[in-house]
Structures are given as structure tokens and as C-alpha cells.
Amino acid sequence: MKKSFLSWRATVAALAGGLLLVANAAAQDSCGLCAKQVVINSELATCFLDEYDQFAKTSSDAVVVDLSSCASRGVVEALPSPNKAPAEPDMQFIVSRPQLACLKKQLEAPGIVLDPSATIELDRCK
Numbered sequence: 684m685k686k687s688f689l690s691w692r693a694t695v696a697a698l699a700g701g702l703l704l705v706a707n708a709a710a711q712d713s714c715g716l717c718a719k720q721v722v723i724n725s726e727l728a729t730c731f732l733d734e735y736d737q738f739a740k741t742s743s744d745a746v747v748v749d750l751s752s753c754a755s756r757g758v759v760e761a762l763p764s765p766n767k768a769p770a771e772p773d774m775q776f777i778v779s780r781p782q783l784a785c786l787k788k789q790l791e792a793p794g795i796v797l798d799p800s801a802t803i804e805l806d807r808c809k
Contacts, residue, residue, distance in 0.1 A: 714745050718776040720804050721786060725797040727753055727772050728790045735787050739780075746783050749775045769799035778805060 723731070730753030731738075738746050751774040778786060782805045789795070789803050 714777070714779045714782075716745060716777045717779050717782060717805070718773070719806050720802050721776055721778075722770040722773050722800050722802050723790070723797060724772050724800045727774070728797050732787065732790060735783075738783060744780055745777050746780060747775070747777050748783070751775060770802060772800050 727750045730750050731748065734750075734753075738748055741747075754774065785807075786803060786805065790797075795801065
């Protein structure tokens with residue numbers, strides 16, 4: 684009888700420890716691999732918004748956004764300003780689910796200027 688009590692106690696302790704680990708992981712909102720900012724232009728933003736439902740359907744907490752198939756070929760880009768070259772758009776990045784929704788909201792904001800490129804801060808999207 685004493686042996687079963689010890690194994691039962693060890694099982695309960697292991698389950699409690701596992702639940703604490705899960706709770707701790709859930710309490711941490713930060714995603715180590717998630718982007719802090721995204722550089723995007725109007726073409727990629729349109730593609731992101733068109734593909735948003737597909738990105739949102741993924742079951743993981745970290746969402747891989749791949750826009751590499753969205754870039755058109757053969758279009759002549761505007762000449763960069765001599766003072767400051769525009770940042771190169773991010774074709775692939777990882778965001779958390781809240782960042783994904785926040786990025787969508789920011790890209791849909793009226794009056795947003797995306798060309799030649801815009802940097803969208805995702806730090807406040809957590």
C-alpha cells in the first residue's frame with residue numbers, strides 16, 4: 684500500500700509541475716523568433732491582406748509569413764532618393780498571432796503610406 688501511495692504522489696507532483704510549466708509558457712507573451720518590425724510596400728501589403736485568412740488558419744502561436752511569391756517580376760522600381768535609400772521589404776518573417784492581427788489592422792488603416800516602403804513596428808502589437 685505504501686508503494687502505491689508514493690507512485691501516486693510522484694504522479695501528482697509530475698502533473699502539477701507540468702501544469703506550472705505550461706502556465707509559465709502561456710504567461711510569457713514574447714516570441715523569441717517573432718519580428719519586432721516589418722518593412723513592407725503596397726504590393727506586399729495587398730498580398731498579405733489577400734492571404735491573411737490562410738496565415739490566420741495556422742494552428743501554431745508563431746505564424747510564418749512568406750510573401751516571396753507575391754513580388755512581381757519585370758516591374759521597374761522607382762529610383763531611390765539620393766538622400767536616403769528605402770528599406771528593402773521583408774519577404775519572410777515570423778509573428779505571433781496578436782502581431783498578425785495587429786499588422787493587418789495597421790495595413791488597413793486609412794492614409795497609410797507604403798511606397799517605396801514603410802516600417803511597421805510590431806512591438807506594441809503583443
